[in-house]
Amino acid sequence: MSSTSVQIQKFASTITERYGIVVTREQRETLSKYVAERMTYLGYQYFDDYYSWLQFKANEIEWEQYISLITNNETYFFREPNHFRVLDTLIFDELMRTVPADRKIRVWSCGCSSGEEPYSIATLIKDKFGLSVLQNRFEVIASDLDQKILAAARNAEYGKNSFRVKEHAYILSNFTETPNSRWKLSDDIAGAVKFFRFNVCEEPDKIENLAEPVDLIFFRNVSIYFTSDTLKKVQHRLQSRLNLNGYLFVASCETMLHDLGQLKLIDQGGAFLFKKSVGNSVSEPFKLNAKPVQIKKEEVQSNKVESYDTLLQRIRGLIDERKPAHSEKRAVTDAIDVVNQAISQNQDQITNLALLRLQEDLFDEAVRLISHKKDKTFKDMAVEAYSLMCLSRFSEADIPIGKMKKSEEFNPVGYLFDGLNYKLQGKFDQATVSFRRCIYLDLSFATPHFHLGNIYQQTKKWTLAKSEYELTLKLIDKNRKQLIEFNKPDVSIDYIQYACQKILKNYTQEMNEKVN
Ligand SMILES: C[S@@+](CC[C@H](N)C(=O)[O-])C[C@H]1O[C@@H](n2cnc3c(N)ncnc32)[C@H](O)[C@@H]1O
Incomplete structure (x- = not known):
């Protein structure tokens, strides 16, 4: 009755194909247990029989139970406050000015989880322009793959954890406390958000709520476990659903692919986001x-x-x-x-x-x-x-670096140098932002990962450092991409590879000594 690891691997690959999500080793164990439970419940003796039923005959609900097991639904109100600040101070005003009055301004939270993200957007609109503008001038839509989490989103009731970056005044003005010490969002606001199921690996045209393009897409913390192939396809779909001059928000820890077609990476009031514009050439x-x-x-x-x-x-x-x-x-x-x-x-x-x-x-x-x-x-x-x-x-280096970023805005090297300049001054937070932007522009570029590892190491976040060093080596193994041919320690692939191997070896030795 129990499935072998090869069978589970096959099953995990199908999940990646259908939903983009890469299944981790721990999740494979969870899947394996659940497969056994389902087989018993449905009366299947052999995995292959169950699997072919699942592949060809089962309806989406059967798949979705697996999805609920492996998706990461972590979210909270006003996650990445910087994004909401830019919405509040710049983007909403711009959209109110530029979107014709005879159509609604459409905002889409794609991968909305339990609803904190679209409801943050809705409360922000209400607080800025009033309830009537929220209801009549805006349309906020929100989708997720996971039906269970969508049910929680529609219920709009939250615990303390969902408000970790928001002060009590915000909760009091938009929510009412329930007898079990949770907080229920007011019906007016909750009613302004339309939830629907959508798997980003499917074509959006067939989805009624996506028939019309939108002006803003929030696609944050969804693609972290996607393969780059899936991400590329998804990116093109999202782009096709965005109106001209519309914006795409992705989380700052996420990477988007370099070739973004009409989407242009811009720095809007200190937040990095993509804007859809015409004739954007990608260098x-x-x-x-x-x-x-x-x-x-x-x-x-x-x-x-x-x-x-x-x-x-x-x-x-x-x-x-x-x-x-x-x-x-x-x-x-x-x-x-x-x-x-x-x-x-x-x-x-x-x-x-x-x-x-x-x-x-x-x-x-x-x-x-x-x-x-x-x-x-x-x-x-x-x-x-x-x-x-x-x-x-x-500070003198800042000048040519600024010019590099300006003259070739899609070239990751400008951001790499920006990060190096900050890192050398010990300004690790700013350096981290620049290295991440560099990764945004080129997923396969190993050098910024090495420097992130270095920063984590210097700030004693060893687990993060180790994973960045390991990723650096993996990327170098795949492709010895050397965008800068200075034979210098900070930028040369040979040096970086050597340094990563040495650091990881020392660390393993240290760990072994501790254990013995
Ligand atoms: C970590 S939550 C992010 C929630 C919110 N966007 C935020 O940033 O706080 C990721 C969500 O993406 C959803 N997701 C993962 N793969 C998806 C897919 N292929 N299609 C649609 N949603 C997906 C998950 O179900 C989960 O609810």
């Missing part, structure tokens, strides 16, 4: 020295490098001094063109020479060389920023 991740130019140190002598402007001034000075005749003047202008060409070639050489200096730890020299560049490329800014960080000139 390829930048590779420093993708095609390395072989140059010899002596090829360009640093003292011979003169800035374009000074060189031009010098030539103009010479022309004026000599007061040439017309034909001579023409010849000089031609000569200037030739010099211009030479200078533009020289510009590339400046970059390469600066890179060479950086590799030799001659950071001052690298910064000096880059200052000669006329139009700085992303690579120049990266060399300049990295050198300034190595010289502990952190």
